[in-house]
Amino acid sequence: MSGRSIRYCDINRVVDANDPETSLLEISIANKIPHLHECGGNGMCTTCRIRVIEGSENLNPLTRQEEEFRKKRNWDPSIRLACQAKLMKENVSIERLVWTNAEVSNLQLETIPFGIGDERELVFLFCDMRNFTPLADKHSNFDLAHMLNRFFTVLGDPICMNNGIIYQYAGDEIIALFGTGGGNKSKICMDAIRAALGMNYAIQRLNKWEFKDFETEIKIGIGLHYGRAFVGNIGHPRHKQFAVIGDPVNVTSRIQAQNKEYGSRILASQSVMDHIPEDKLKIGFRSDVKLRGKEIKIPVYEILGFVETDTNLEVQATLDQLLRNEEQFAELFYEKVFQQAPQVRTLFQNNMLEQGRMLTHMLRGIINSLSRPEHLMLNLKSLGRQHVNYGVKHEHYLMIKEILLESIAEQLGEDYTDRSRQAWIEALDLIIETMEPVN
Numbered sequence: 001m002s003g004r005s006i007r008y009c010d011i012n013r014v015v016d017a018n019d020p021e022t023s024l025l026e027i028s029i030a031n032k033i034p035h036l037h038e039c040g041g042n043g044m045c046t047t048c049r050i051r052v053i054e055g056s057e058n059l060n061p062l063t064r065q066e067e068e069f070r071k072k073r074n075w076d077p078s079i080r081l082a083c084q085a086k087l088m089k090e091n092v093s094i095e096r097l098v099w100t101n102a103e104v105s106n107l108q109l110e111t112i113p114f115g116i117g118d119e120r121e122l123v124f125l126f127c128d129m130r131n132f133t134p135l136a137d138k139h140s141n142f143d144l145a146h147m148l149n150r151f152f153t154v155l156g157d158p159i160c161m162n163n164g165i166i167y168q169y170a171g172d173e174i175i176a177l178f179g180t181g182g183g184n185k186s187k188i189c190m191d192a193i194r195a196a197l198g199m200n201y202a203i204q205r206l207n208k209w210e211f212k213d214f215e216t217e218i219k220i221g222i223g224l225h226y227g228r229a230f231v232g233n234i235g236h237p238r239h240k241q242f243a244v245i246g247d248p249v250n251v252t253s254r255i256q257a258q259n260k261e262y263g264s265r266i267l268a269s270q271s272v273m274d275h276i277p278e279d280k281l282k283i284g285f286r287s288d289v290k291l292r293g294k295e296i297k298i299p300v301y302e303i304l305g306f307v308e309t310d311t312n313l314e315v316q317a318t319l320d321q322l323l324r325n326e327e328q329f330a331e332l333f334y335e336k337v338f339q340q341a342p343q344v345r346t347l348f349q350n351n352m353l354e355q356g357r358m359l360t361h362m363l364r365g366i367i368n369s370l371s372r373p374e375h376l377m378l379n380l381k382s383l384g385r386q387h388v389n390y391g392v393k394h395e396h397y398l399m400i401k402e403i404l405l406e407s408i409a410e411q412l413g414e415d416y417t418d419r420s421r422q423a424w425i426e427a428l429d430l431i432i433e434t435m436e437p438v439n
């Protein structure tokens with residue numbers, strides 16, 4: 001290899017980088033190296049961040065966006081944004097830093113003032129897992145650990161996909177927070193409700209497909225409450241931990257516990273409902289819950305679902321099953337593409353295995369960022385511009401939409417309901433319209 005190069009230390013791969021006008025992110029994409037870029041390279045989301053291991057002096061100076069992030073978020077000087085960094089001379093060694101959607105959600109924690117903490121308005125979500133004890137008697141420790149991992153994964157995904165942070169696992173309970181990065185109250189409450197409904201879907205699928213042989217149906221109870229709390233790092237100066245402190249924590253725990261008495265699954269307090277537009281949700285009963293040690297009672301509502309199909313919820317709910325085996329999905333998809341439209345084969349210059357990885361990586365990223373539409377739109381516009389360069393035409397999009405729907409239907413099997421079909425059609429229409437705006 002001659003000239004300038006970038007070493008990706010996380011995968012031990014070296015690629016050429018001879019154009020000082022091309023960003024490191026563009027170089028990753030051109031070389032089919034999966035690299036998160038939720039805002040499409042616009043210096044807004046920070047998901048493309050890298051650590052520069054060697055050769056930082058060979059990169060361009062920090063851009064304005066990078067300067068701001070570094071100052072506000074107390075970044076380590078080795079961090080750069082791949083969409084802003086360009087290689088001006090010699091070589092550089094880097095590693096990509098953000099991989100999963102949970103990590104993307106956790107980036108919100110950087111907005112909390114370092115060392116001081118802050119008061120924030122948050123939605124608290126407590127999710128309790130019932131009937132787990134009988135399983136513990138019947139199964140080996142390995143089986144139990146596997147089941148718990150699956151439980152925490154499929155129930156954690158809807159939290160992360162809706163801008164929530166998994167704050168703690170307390171025994172059989174998951175505690176999540178929504179709104180740690182601030183933002184619109186109504187959006188924060190809606191994100192938390194969508195996560196709760198997604199968790200309810202997830203446990204049903206887990207019971208049906210994975211836990212069916214264990215003769216126990218795991219049930220969950222979820223409590224949601226909106227309130228003000230302190231967020232920050234607390235503890236011994238040498239061992240501080242992220243903590244949330246305030247009355248809403250106890251209130252939410254109490255609301256969650258009430259599910260057992262009512263036989264309900266999701267209960268949200270009045271403070272959450274105050275921020276949700278009327279007629280948006282299907283409500284079961286309304287009741288008053290007395291808080292331990294207090295005289296007052298607070299109104300709670302049983303949440304059954306959305307009145308109208310919620311595209312984001314339905315699409316998010318299919319992700320685990322759709323992309324559990326990413327390579328298989330990509331293979332199925334491209335096989336159909338080349339069978340039905342052999343003429344587009346020549347557009348693809350690269351190894352199809354790598355191409356498949358880029359497609360599923362992007363699809364996962366799109367589903368994960370449905371709840372951050374301002375980033376998603378920028379990302380899709382930039383993907384659309386790249387597709388013009390790849391030689392993609394309008395008629396190709398129509399064909400790809402149908403083939404993607406067929407592949408999704410095959411992969412989801414009997415879980416491909418009318419509702420998920422409708423949601424996927426809407427999501428693909430949005431993706432394609434944004435990638436390829438009609439002039």
Ligand code: HEM
Nearest residue numbers: 029344347348349350358359362386390392396397400431
């Ligand atoms: C739902 C819409 C689509 C999505 C989400 C999508 C996604 C992607 C992704 C993630 C890549 C990898 C490189 C990059 O990030 O730029 C890519 C590359 C590519 N896509 Fe798409 N794509 C879509 C529609 C299409 C259509 C309709 C065609 C036409 C047949 C197409 C043809 C290509 C080609 C030729 C490449 C470059 C392959 C290469 O470098 O060899 N894509 N696409």
Ligand code: FES
Nearest residue numbers: 041043045046083
């Ligand atoms: S900040 Fe680089 S892709 Fe969003």
